[in-house]
Amino acid sequence: MKSFEITGLSTAQAHNYLLHAIAPRPIALVSTVDKEGKVNLSPFSFYNLFSTNPPVCIFSPSRRVRDNTIKHTLENVQEVAECVINIVDHNIVYKVNQASAEYPKGVNEFKEAGLTELASLHIRPPRVAESPVQLECIVKQIISLGDGPGAGNLVLAEIKTIHFKDGLLDENGKPIQRNFDHVARLGGDWYCRVTSESLFELPKPVNEPLNR
Numbered sequence: 001m002k003s004f005e006i007t008g009l010s011t012a013q014a015h016n017y018l019l020h021a022i023a024p025r026p027i028a029l030v031s032t033v034d035k036e037g038k039v040n041l042s043p044f045s046f047y048n049l050f051s052t053n054p055p056v057c058i059f060s061p062s063r064r065v066r067d068n069t070i071k072h073t074l075e076n077v078q079e080v081a082e083c084v085i086n087i088v089d090h091n092i093v094y095k096v097n098q099a100s101a102e103y104p105k106g107v108n109e110f111k112e113a114g115l116t117e118l119a120s121l122h123i124r125p126p127r128v129a130e131s132p133v134q135l136e137c138i139v140k141q142i143i144s145l146g147d148g149p150g151a152g153n154l155v156l157a158e159i160k161t162i163h164f165k166d167g168l169l170d171e172n173g174k175p176i177q178r179n180f181d182h183v184a185r186l187g188g189d190w191y192c193r194v195t196s197e198s199l200f201e202l203p204k205p206v207n208e209p210l211n212r
């Protein structure tokens with residue numbers, strides 16, 4: 001076994017080890033606007049659902065390890081506290097990757113990646129029409145985890161509206177997991193896809209009395 005104290009690793013090494021180990025991670029494709037209404041679209045895999053009442057997702061636009069610069073998405077949610085979290089499936093993952101390129105501020109990654117803007121019902125950032133599930137969110141809080149390279153910025157986004165594409169819910173409104181075709185991020189350039197072959201069900205254990 002090889003063991004490492006984090007203090008003995010460079011930030012880039014720690015980043016690389018942790019991203020391979022803590023995987024797969026879901027991907028939030030986040031649309032935001034700046035105070036002038038200019039649209040931005042970027043993916044984030046430091047992301048998950050943390051509460052259902054209130055329903056809160058957190059994603060983290062980090063300071064770049066390379067040069068400690070911050071991301072346009074973070075600047076935008078500081079200016080306009082709204083975002084759409086667009087769920088990523090295999091159909092759009094190549095375009096999502098393109099949207100992660102470092103474009104100058106003000107460039108609309110919808111256009112660069114070939115994705116379609118769809119107006120949100122209640123907030124200014126548009127949804128991604130091709131995304132299977134779109135979550136309209138209000139940003140409640142932003143927590144900075146530091147000011148050095150690699151430091152995360154936790155964006156706490158409260159979900160207000162959920163949009164499902166046709167074919168994801170059955171006639172009783174129940175989600176059909178097989179139809180979501182999710183993809184997730186791992187280390188380096190690795191991704192994985194949730195296919196029928198990789199899915200399995202594991203029923204919850206039957207409750208037993210604790211005082212056996």
Ligand SMILES: Cc1cc2nc3c(=O)[nH]c(=O)nc-3n(C[C@H](O)[C@H](O)[C@H](O)COP(=O)(O)O)c2cc1C
Nearest residue numbers: 042043044045046060061062071072073100101102
């Ligand atoms: C699948 C994927 C996941 C990513 N996850 C993150 C992440 O969690 N945090 C982060 O800071 N950057 C992440 N990135 C990189 C950003 O998307 C990239 O830095 C982007 O240029 C930021 O755009 P912005 O400056 O317009 O916000 C990820 C890239 C990809 C392709």
